[in-house]
Amino acid sequence: MSIQSFIPPHRILMGPGPSDISPQVLQALSRPTVGHLDPLFIAMMDELKALLKYAFQTENEFTIAVSAPGSAGMETCFVNLIEPGDKVIVCRNGVFGERMRENVVRAGGEAVVIDDEWGKPVSIDKVEQALAQHSDAKVLAFVHAETSTGALTDAQALGALAKQHEVLTIVDAVTSLGGVPLKVDDWQLDAVYSGSQKCLSCVPGLSPVTLSPKAIEKIKNRTTPVQSWFLDQSLVLGYWSGEGKRSYHHTAPVNSLYALHEALLILKNEGLENAWQRHAIMHQKLKVGLEKMGFEFVVDEASRLPQLNAIYIPEGIDEAAVRSRLLEEFNLEIGAGLGALAGKAWRIGLMGYGARNENVSLCLRALEETMS
């Protein structure tokens, strides 16, 4: 076994995530580790909560980062809010809607699936019908920004519908947080999870989660224990609580939390609205360039995410070979298609620190050189 230190190349990350990371965030990541119960670290966590509340646009007291990737954030919401037998309306218009369904079933819930075509947003009408038909449903679950297709769903409309029918919402905001408007309180959303490695441009491995008072109430009124010890938020509540002593639950990923603090601070200093606008402007430039080259988008303009651009691969192109060349010759990563779009589409990410003018120009030029 002859193994050396791993020295990665400097890639330009324009896939579906992880996204490009600011050197400032990587620097924060490598600061000296302190204990997870150190008073200074606890003060940092309080700031982190405040920054997360800003990013989510919420006053929810329970706004934290789960110590694991976005998939665990998803599972956190489902295993805490769903009790065996609970009926859940699940909207499925891509890979992550299907993963939500899987989570419902594993938590012992009954999933009522509303299907929409891949690349389309979730149909508000269909959800309204389903809510009317299933008056015993407890939860509505949907993906705000489908990472597998680049479709944006109207979370505000679904939030309003859910309130009208008195069901809780579980919302996947993995790819939306920081890239497009997301207003947890205004839109009356209950359990929202995200990922650190998309438009927040932090290292992968953490999942921001916010729970509304109504969601907390549902958790407190459970009659069955949460199936997961690690993700049981009634145990984690004490750990993140700002009041008094932190009780030990698990060892926090200290350095990754430094990085998230720094990434959120960058977002705060830029301003959410400015960040949304930057993503929109960079998308516009990329779109014009791609359309000039003849590419067609998977998602209609009206519901297209600026930060995740799924484009059809022209016929006769060896798609894997193009991606390999981009990586090898330009250190540029773009994403392959996922699920129903595997082999049919590429996904070009413009996320967080990655949504920069120089990245868009390089991407367009490198695609031209590679495909000519």
Added chain:
Amino acid sequence: MSIQSFIPPHRILMGPGPSDISPQVLQALSRPTVGHLDPLFIAMMDELKALLKYAFQTENEFTIAVSAPGSAGMETCFVNLIEPGDKVIVCRNGVFGERMRENVVRAGGEAVVIDDEWGKPVSIDKVEQALAQHSDAKVLAFVHAETSTGALTDAQALGALAKQHEVLTIVDAVTSLGGVPLKVDDWQLDAVYSGSQKCLSCVPGLSPVTLSPKAIEKIKNRTTPVQSWFLDQSLVLGYWSGEGKRSYHHTAPVNSLYALHEALLILKNEGLENAWQRHAIMHQKLKVGLEKMGFEFVVDEASRLPQLNAIYIPEGIDEAAVRSRLLEEFNLEIGAGLGALAGKAWRIGLMGYGARNENVSLCLRALEETMS
């Protein structure tokens, strides 16, 4: 909200973990992030598997790092190996044995608890009796190195007993891996989990796990799905498999895995036996110094962990005030007592990179100055 970049002080970490981290590991942590499906990253993961196999002393093909802290590694072993109704003999001689019991119950298993006094190792005799009495038991679960007390249990003897009675073993090696001998294959252990932030001296947030072919067989023969999607190892198998293309499961915590690779490389270069010896020598020095000061150990010498030294707090001492002074005046962190030992004992860690001569000397001197 006026928040600045978080600049932590340089603490000397001699608590129960996280432990001191080599600057070399922090440097690896902050290298540029690459995509989690990048061919270079996948090659790094193969090396990481090889290094983990060395650390665990195993040829188990399934030897990986779970993308979350040790508590999630524990849960990974339980939710995958236990099916509803399975009887599990759980040895409880500290906080983490109790957490194992909690995991069994949440996975739908039936826990038969064998209690031993806090600070004592698990009694081999009691386990033998329990195995004889419960011939329908499927799994024996125990903690190799109890982080809450510093007691070392004879994992080799328990492994042999388990094989004799044809039950699988789930072993908590969070604090033992890299600090004291642990030989997964020689001792015939089936599911062993650890943490990155103890004697491996990596950042917290990852949990090395190894599963024997027998454990994999049990997972493959399950008749019920694993309750957790995120921790379902039948889904993760494809992700870590060395053969062919990696399928997407979740986004790996890329940078933390760089750090673990580097930390394991340091261990490999030092040599496991040398690392074990270093921990023993540093413990000896600390022990002599502490005993000169009149401290008494919680654990008898025969089953005392060198890397986790629980000592009784002398009467009349304001234990929290001493720990605060150590932190504020010396940047030195030692651990409080946990569970039954809260307020009664301190825990001084000598883990991985933290088990250095200068740390021991500073700790002894700082304790003297603080308590005089």
